[in-house]
Structures are given as C-alpha cells and as structure tokens.
Amino acid sequence: MAIYELRFPELGEGLHEGRIEKWIVKPGDVVKEDDPIAEVENDKSMVELPSPIDGKVVAINVEAGTTVVVGDLILTFEVEGAAAESSVRETEQAVAEPVQASTQVAPAADATVHAAAIQATGVTAQQSSSSQEILAAPSVRKFARESGVFLGNVIPTGANGKILRADVERFLAGGDHEKGESAEAALIDPSHATEAAQIASVASDSVTSRQGAALEERVPLTTIRKLIAQAMVRSKHTAPHVTVLDEVDVTELVQLREELKPLAQERGTKITYLPFIVKALVAAIRRYPALNATLDEDRQELVLKKEYHIGIATDTERGLLVPVVRHADQKNMWIIAQEISELAARGRAGKLGPNEMKGSTISITNIGSAGGLFFTPIINYPEVAILGVGRITEKPVIKQGQIVPAHVMALSLSFDHRIIDGVLGQQTMNEIKRLLENPRLLLMEV
Structure with a gap:
C-alpha cells in the first residue's frame, strides 16, 4: 500500500481557486475513480470534485468552507502501490507550474x-x-x-x-x-x-462592547462574491458608463400577457414580461448593431456581433448570476419564456454549468421584481450595454388630450460611452419603447 496526496486541480480554464463547500467522503471511506468526493464552489457554479483514483480516504486536509488554490493539498488516500506511483507522477505534473511559481510569503x-x-x-x-x-x-x-x-x-x-x-x-x-x-x-x-x-x-477581531457582546461580524467573501466584485470593478473602471432613463406605457402589454396566461399554463410554463423585453431588445439592437458588440482595445476595433445571446441577470442566495438565452433572435416567445424559467431555476439551485453563463452579447437586469424603479446598471463587461427593467406602476398619463390611467414601466439603459453616444443610446431606448407599447409588433419578430 502507498499514500497518495490529492492536490486541488484546475477545474476549468483560468479557474485557479475554489471553495470546498462540503465533503462527501470521510476518513475510512473507500472510493472508486470518478466517485464524487466534494462539492466545490467555483466560477459561479457548484461542481462535484471527482476522485482521480481508487483508494481509501486516510485524511481530509482542509475543512469544509475553506478556499483553496490549485496545488493545495486537500485529501490523502491509501492506494495500491503501482497505481499510487503512477497517479502521484500525474498529479505532480498537473500542479508543477503553480507550485514552482510560488515561494513562502513573509508575514x-x-x-x-x-x-x-x-x-x-x-x-x-x-x-x-x-x-x-x-x-x-x-x-x-x-x-x-x-x-x-x-x-x-x-x-x-x-x-x-x-x-x-x-x-x-x-x-x-x-x-x-x-x-x-x-x-x-x-x-x-x-x-x-x-x-x-x-x-x-x-x-x-470582532469589535465587542464593555459587556462583551459582539458589535460586528466578519463573514469571508465567497468565491462567487469575489468574482462578482472583480467583474464590477473591471467594468466600472474600464468602460465610462452613461445611463438614459425613460418610461414606457405598457398597458397593452399587460393586457396581452393576461390573455396569454391560460395558454402558457397549458404549455406548462409561466409567461412573464421578460420574454417580451428580450424580443424588444433583440429587435432594437438589430436596428442599432453598435450595442450588440465588444471593443477590441488592442486593435482599436469595434467587433459587431452577428449573434444575439441575451444574458439574464438572476438573483440567487449565492449571488448575482447571468445565465444566457442563446440565439434569442431565432426563438419565439414561448421558447424564450421556458428557457428563462429553466435557467433561473437551475441558477437558484446552483446547478448552472459555466458554459451556460458565458458568451452573452448584451444583458438585461430586472430590479422591478424587488420593487425598484430607475437605477444605473453596471455593464456586463466586455459587452457595451445593459438594459435595466424597473417595476410597472399604475399612474395617470395623457392620451389624445385626456388624462387616463395607464401601466407604466421604468427602463434604464447603460452603455459604454467610448462606443455609444447619448443620441444613439436614446434612439435604442425609443425603439424598445415603441415595441413594448405595441407588443403585437413583437409577434412579427422571429
């Protein structure tokens, strides 16, 4: 028998750290290759770490809740000699670069x-x-x-x-x-x-009062929160943000949604306002393609995207995730509604794969569900624009010289001012408004 030390592997391209959320095994357990041994939070998703070898767990070297980096010793196995020798060589090769790149840091x-x-x-x-x-x-x-x-x-x-x-x-x-x-x-x-x-x-240490009661609590940032913070700082410091705010009369949209609810129920899905907003956004950026783009800063070129992948910001207990509805221009309202519902459910359950949160060309974030109106959403960099959706309120509006009640939605469109001027941003907003005010026009958008 021999000892095999498992070091934390790189779980994906550029993923150099993760948080051990839960150990599935305990000392004394016998596992087979590819059996799950731990749940790891990494790159905005929860993944199971498989065993790389057949063996018996001798020791767990890090506690659950610990953030580890590639190359850290996390688990010790007892294995057959020949298998252990081969696996140790493979592991040493896999972590050689990060280990060799490190030296002991001074306090x-x-x-x-x-x-x-x-x-x-x-x-x-x-x-x-x-x-x-x-x-x-x-x-x-x-x-x-x-x-x-x-x-x-x-x-x-x-x-x-x-x-x-x-x-x-x-x-x-x-x-x-x-x-x-x-x-x-x-x-x-x-x-x-x-x-x-x-x-x-x-x-x-936590600050305490004279009676010894804690006045503050320190909570370590999760891997997801660190990634969110890093992305927000990068976006805000890279792209000069401008936000245009506007209101849209969605009285007809509210009525149309009510008409479609029974059909949605028959199809086993839920129809919200988001599918209509997705279709309106796609139609608008088709007309104004600069908003469906990225900036190649090295070559100083604007890269116009010919595909329409819409990121949908989703609030979860683990942080803000942005799953992607791909090829939204090629899907009807029912399919988009179903995909949004499924992606949101998997996101809240921590079951989204990394590929389901990559490749968006423009994003939508909805604060209306939390009761918010106008806000200044941060661009999901390297995209160049993001549409913020506020709540729908009933208020008086003037139509044909008459004051009448109407359902009004708040919209906020943030964009990268290096690429998009204020007039272009407002023109895009105007097109989104036009389609949401006349939602049956969206039925023509395939």
Missing part, C-alpha cells in the same frame, strides 16, 4: 520591517523585490510588472498569503492604500511595523 509585519531595513541600506524596494519572497503566479507577476505595481505593497487574499490578479486590480483601483501608507511609515521609523501589526491584529 505583513516582517515585510514592513524588511522594507525599513532596505531603506536604511539604501536599496530600493524595486531592487529588492526578488528577495522579499512574495507568493504570486508568473502571470500575476507579469500583470503587476506591466501595470507598474510593486507586489510588496499589495495585500494578498489567496490561500497561504498568495497574491491574486484581483488583488493587483484592487490595488490599482485604490483599495490597498492602508498597506501602502503603513509601509511608507515603516520606511521612516521601523517601530511603526510593530504598531501596524498590533492594529491589524485588533482589527481582525
């Missing part, structure tokens, strides 16, 4: 004192970066170098103090100023390092 306080020592000897921080043992993958080091960022000033959030690309991006956005200021103070007086370490230690 924050030690790094600050080291910076002070460097200043005292006249050596610059950039010159000494190779000797400070900073843990980061080669791709992250390259990104930091190209961005002009010294990794010693970046606060790591990865396992074992590893600096992630998201950490560098947060630093560029101004999120790590406190560490930079502490390091600068330490360059003047090394005693600041001890003070900074004490402050950090106190801040890491």
Whole structure:
C-alpha cells in the first residue's frame, strides 16, 4: 500500500481557486475513480470534485468552507502501490507550474520591517523585490510588472498569503492604500511595523462592547462574491458608463400577457414580461448593431456581433448570476419564456454549468421584481450595454388630450460611452419603447 496526496486541480480554464463547500467522503471511506468526493464552489457554479483514483480516504486536509488554490493539498488516500506511483507522477505534473511559481510569503509585519531595513541600506524596494519572497503566479507577476505595481505593497487574499490578479486590480483601483501608507511609515521609523501589526491584529477581531457582546461580524467573501466584485470593478473602471432613463406605457402589454396566461399554463410554463423585453431588445439592437458588440482595445476595433445571446441577470442566495438565452433572435416567445424559467431555476439551485453563463452579447437586469424603479446598471463587461427593467406602476398619463390611467414601466439603459453616444443610446431606448407599447409588433419578430 502507498499514500497518495490529492492536490486541488484546475477545474476549468483560468479557474485557479475554489471553495470546498462540503465533503462527501470521510476518513475510512473507500472510493472508486470518478466517485464524487466534494462539492466545490467555483466560477459561479457548484461542481462535484471527482476522485482521480481508487483508494481509501486516510485524511481530509482542509475543512469544509475553506478556499483553496490549485496545488493545495486537500485529501490523502491509501492506494495500491503501482497505481499510487503512477497517479502521484500525474498529479505532480498537473500542479508543477503553480507550485514552482510560488515561494513562502513573509508575514505583513516582517515585510514592513524588511522594507525599513532596505531603506536604511539604501536599496530600493524595486531592487529588492526578488528577495522579499512574495507568493504570486508568473502571470500575476507579469500583470503587476506591466501595470507598474510593486507586489510588496499589495495585500494578498489567496490561500497561504498568495497574491491574486484581483488583488493587483484592487490595488490599482485604490483599495490597498492602508498597506501602502503603513509601509511608507515603516520606511521612516521601523517601530511603526510593530504598531501596524498590533492594529491589524485588533482589527481582525470582532469589535465587542464593555459587556462583551459582539458589535460586528466578519463573514469571508465567497468565491462567487469575489468574482462578482472583480467583474464590477473591471467594468466600472474600464468602460465610462452613461445611463438614459425613460418610461414606457405598457398597458397593452399587460393586457396581452393576461390573455396569454391560460395558454402558457397549458404549455406548462409561466409567461412573464421578460420574454417580451428580450424580443424588444433583440429587435432594437438589430436596428442599432453598435450595442450588440465588444471593443477590441488592442486593435482599436469595434467587433459587431452577428449573434444575439441575451444574458439574464438572476438573483440567487449565492449571488448575482447571468445565465444566457442563446440565439434569442431565432426563438419565439414561448421558447424564450421556458428557457428563462429553466435557467433561473437551475441558477437558484446552483446547478448552472459555466458554459451556460458565458458568451452573452448584451444583458438585461430586472430590479422591478424587488420593487425598484430607475437605477444605473453596471455593464456586463466586455459587452457595451445593459438594459435595466424597473417595476410597472399604475399612474395617470395623457392620451389624445385626456388624462387616463395607464401601466407604466421604468427602463434604464447603460452603455459604454467610448462606443455609444447619448443620441444613439436614446434612439435604442425609443425603439424598445415603441415595441413594448405595441407588443403585437413583437409577434412579427422571429
């Protein structure tokens, strides 16, 4: 018999970390190759991690709820000798690059004192970066170098103090100023390092009152929330957002939906306003194709998409997910309604696959279901526009000189001002309004 150490594998292209949500096995269990051993939250979806080998579980090396990176030891098996030797070689090859790219990171306080020592000897921080043992993958080091960022000033959030690309991006956005200021103070007086370490230690604990009751609670960010935060920051700092706000009289749409409800029930589906909005959006961006595009920044070219894949932002307990209705221009209202319902259900159950949340060309986000009206939605980068849908309210409007009650929907269209001017954005909004005000026109859109 031999020992086989399972290290966390890369579960998909570019997926370098995950959170062990639940262990399916326990020490003493005998498993076969491909048997599920854990549930892992990764890339906005929950996946089962299969066993790579036949064997007996000897030890679980990380607790459920822990975020791990590729190459971390997570499970130990007892296996037959020949099989173990072969599998160990394969595993070592699979994790060689991330492991070799890492060195042991020094604690924050030690790094600050080291910076002070460097200043005292006249050596610059950039010159000494190779000797400070900073843990980061080669791709992250390259990104930091190209961005002009010294990794010693970046606060790591990865396992074992590893600096992630998201950490560098947060630093560029101004999120790590406190560490930079502490390091600068330490360059003047090394005693600041001890003070900074004490402050950090106190801040890491929950604040308590004199009676000992906790006044705050610290909750680790989930993998999904980290990814959402990273995507939002990237979009907001990359694309200059402009939002146009408007109202649309959807009285006829409300009536048409009521007429279609019995037919939808016969088909075993639910008809909401979203399928109509999807069809209206597709028709509008067909007329104004600049909104169904991406910007190739390296070549300075606008890439106009000839396919219409609509992302539908879906609120779940695990965060905001954006499943995609593909080829929406080729589907009728019933099919779109069914797909939206199925995608939303799988999203809330954590069963969406990564491919079901990729490839959208423009997105829709709905705050109306939560009672919201107008808002400024953030573009689902690298798309260049997103349509925000507010609630429908009944209010008085003027029609043919008469004040009459009407159902009015709030709409918000955000777009990348590098590509889309305000007039074009409003023209697109006008087309969406025209179709929603006359929903039977949508029946002509196949």
